[in-house]
Amino acid sequence: MAERFTFINQGKGGETHQRADGDTPVMTTPQGAPVADNQNSLKGGTRGPTLLEDHVLREKIFKFDHERIPERVVHARGMGAKGYFENYGDLSDITCADLFQRAGEQTEVFVRFSTVAGNKGSADLARDVRGFATKLYTREGNWDLVGNNIPVFFIQDAMKFPDLVHAAKQEPDRGFPQAQTAHDNFWDFATLSPESVHMLMWTMSDRAIPRSFRFMEGFGVHSFRFVNSRGESKFVKFHWKPLQGLQSVVWNEALKINGADPDFHRRDLWDAIQSGDYPEWELGVQVFDDEFADQFEFDILDATKIIPEEQVPVRPIGKMVLNRVVDNFFAETEQVAFCTQNIVRGIDHSNDPLLQGRNFSYLDTQLKRLGSPNFTNIPVNAPRCPVHHLLQDGHMTMKNPTGRVNYEPNSWEPEAAGPRESPETAFQSHPTPVEGVKERVRSELFADHYSQARQFYISQTDIEKRHIKNAFVFELSKVERLDIRERMVSHLLNVDDDLARDVGKGLGLKEMPEAAEAAMTPRTDLPESPALSIILNGPKSFKGRKVGVLVSEGVDAALFAKLKEAVEAEGAKLAVVAPTIGGVKDSDGNALAADEKVDGGPSVVFDAVVLLPSEENVDELAKDATARDFVDDAFAHCKFIGYSPAASKLFDSVGLTAMLDDGCVSLNGPGDTSKFIEACRVLRYWPREEKVDRF
Secondary structure (H helix, E strand, O other), X not given: OOOOEEEEEEOOOOEEEEEEOOOOEOOEOOOOOEOOOOOOOOEOOOOOOEOOOOHHHHHHHHHHHOOOOOOOOOOOOEEEEEEEEEEOOOOOOOOOOHHHOOXXXXXXEEEEEEEOOOOOOOOOOOOOOEEEEEEEEEOOEEEEEEEEOOOOOOOOOHHHHHHHHHHHOOEOOOOEOOOXXXXXXXXXXXXXXXXXXXXXXXXXXXXXXXXXXXXXXXXXXXXXXXXXXXXXXXXXXXXXXXXXXXXEOOHHHHHHHHHHOOOHHHHHHXXXXXXXXXXXXXXXXXXXXXXXXXXXXXXXXXXXXXXXXXXXXXXXEEEEEXXXXXXXXXXXXXXXXXXXXXXXXXXXXXXXXXXXXXXXXXXXXXXXXXXXXXXXXXXXXXXXXXXXXXXXXXXXXXXXXXXXXXXXXXXXXXXXXXXXXXXXXXXXXXXXXXXXXXXXXXXXXXXXXXXXXXHHHHOOOHHHHHHHHHHHHHHHHOOOOHHHHHHHHHHHOOOOHHHHHHHHHHOOOOOOOOOOOOOOOOOOOOOOOHHHOOHHHOOOOOOOOEEEEEEOOXXXXXXXXXHHHHHHHOOOEEEEEEOOOOOEEEOOOOEEOOOEEOOOOOHHHOOEEXXXXXXOOHHHHHHOHHHHHHHHHHHHOOEOEXXXXXXXXXXXXXXXXXXXXXXXXXXXXXXXXXXXXXXXXXXXXXXXXXXXXXX
C-alpha cells in the first residue's frame, strides 16, 4: 500500500515540508529531495532493466560505497564517551592554562579508549596497551592529552615507531596473528631493542588486560611543560587516576571473555554511563623543576622511564566525569582526531624525541583517514571557542573567511581587516635555550634499559610477579625460533634472576643463556614503588562492579531479595543468570526475570558470583555443562563465591567441595549477604591461586 503524506506550508516563502502521517519525517536523498519508494529501483517495465536515470538509487549506492574510511593504523579498535573536566583550584602559580584558573569550572571533554595492535574487528581483551586519549574543549582552544594506560613506551625515538608497529602487527606474509604480540616478529624486534625491556614488564603484567576502561589509569607518558603568565616554566607529567580503583583480569579469564563477549570493554563503558554509574578519574600532575630534572637518575626526556611517585608525588588538580555516550559511533568515535601538537597557552612540549616525532606524525594520520585538512570542521573535532583565521578552501570546506580580505598583513579598516595576532594573550612557546651539534644521537642516560624494569618487577606482589612470569612464558612459547626465546631470557637476567630462571624453565630451555650485554650497568639500589602495583591500588569498595547470580526454579525469595538489596546498596549491579532467558519463579511463586541464559552469561563476565539453586532443582542445574563451567571458572579465577546450602551439589559436580576456602561465603540466611559484599571489596581471593594455578 502506498505511503500517504501530509504537505505542510511553512512561512511566507511558500516552502513545502513533507511529513509522513504523524510526526515521522519523510526520508529524503542527500540533496533533500523526498523519497517516494526506498524499496525498488527505477526500471524500464516490470521486469525490465534498471534505468541509469535513477538518481535516488545512484545517490544511495554512491554514499554506501564510500561510507568506510581507513581505520587507524594503531588504536583502530576504540570506544568513545563524553563528559566534563572539573578544575579543583587556581593553578596560576604554575600555569596560565585557562582551564586551570578557576575552582569548580567545567570543561567539556571527549575521551577515546582503545587497544593498540588490533584491527577494528578484534576483541577487547587482547593483551595490549590501552589508549587513553582525551580532548578538552577549553575556552582557548582544544587540548589533546593523547596517552596510554601505561606510563612508558617501547621505544625512545620516533624513528623506530614504524618498525615497532610493523613488528607488533600481524605478520605480512600470512596476515596473522591478529591483535597479539605472541609471534616471532614482535619478539625478534623487542629482543633486539633493549630499550623495550621496561615496557615489556608492564605489558606482561596485568596492566595489559584491564577489567574495564573504568578501572585503569591513564598517563600522558611524556614530560611536558607548564608555563605561567610570568613566563616561568616547570616540567609536568600527567596522570589519570580512576576513582573506582585499579582492577584487571587474569589471562585465562581474558581468553574466555573474548569468546563470550568480544565487545566486553565497549559494553561495560556503555552500560555504566547509561545506568548513571559515571566513570570518574582524577587528573594528577607530577611537577618538577629543571634542577630536579638535571639531578634525576634518568633522563626525563626518555619515554621508557617513569618518575616514581615516591620521589615526586602526584598532585590531584581536577576530576573528569564521563556522563554521556556518543550519539553516533562513526561521527564521533571514528572521526575524532587527536593530535599531540594540540596544546593550549600555559602548556608546552618538551624535547622528548618520541613526543617530537608524534607531533610531526599525527596531522598526516588525520589527513589520510579523514580525507581533508578541514577535519577540524567535523563537530567532534571543532573547538568550542570562537575560531578566527584566514586559512581557506581545500577539500570539503565547511567554513571560509567572509569578506574581501583573506591575507595578513593588510591595510584595511579594522572592521574589514580580519583577525590579528595577540602576543599578550596567545600561546607562546617557552624560550628554552637550544644549542649543540646537529647529529643523530641520544642522551647517555637513555642507555640504562634495565634498572627501572627491575624496579617495576620488585614493586609487584607475589601474585602479580607470577602473572608476569606466566605471561612471558605464554608469549614466548608462541615464538618459533629458539634463539629469540633465549635472547629474551638473556635480557631478563639483567632484570631479576628468579624471573629469568622461571621463564627459562617454563620454556624448557636446556641451559640458561648469558645475560645480555648492557649498555649501562643496571642499578640494583632503586627502591620498591608500591604505586606500581595494581593489587596494592585496588578499590576500597565493590562499587561499580557486577555480581552474577545463578538461580534455578524455586530460588529462595527472601535470600535473593536481601542479596539484591546489599549489592545495590554497595553501588554494584546484580545480574540474574538462569537456565532459560525466560527466567524462573522464586519460592514465593513470583516471576524472576533473567538477565542472561547460563550459557550466555558465564562467570568470567562478572566480578563475583552467587549460587542460589533450590533443593528441588539443583540436580538439573548440576547436569548442565555450562552451569558447571560457571562454578569451575569462578573458582579458578579466584572470585568470591556466595552460595546457599543447596549449592553443595554444584560444587560436587566439579569436584570442588573439598577445596572450598574463605573466598567461598556460605549464605545460610538473608543476614549473610552483607558479609559476602564486604568480602568482595578486595575483588579476588588471591590465596586460592596457588591451588588452582591453571593460568
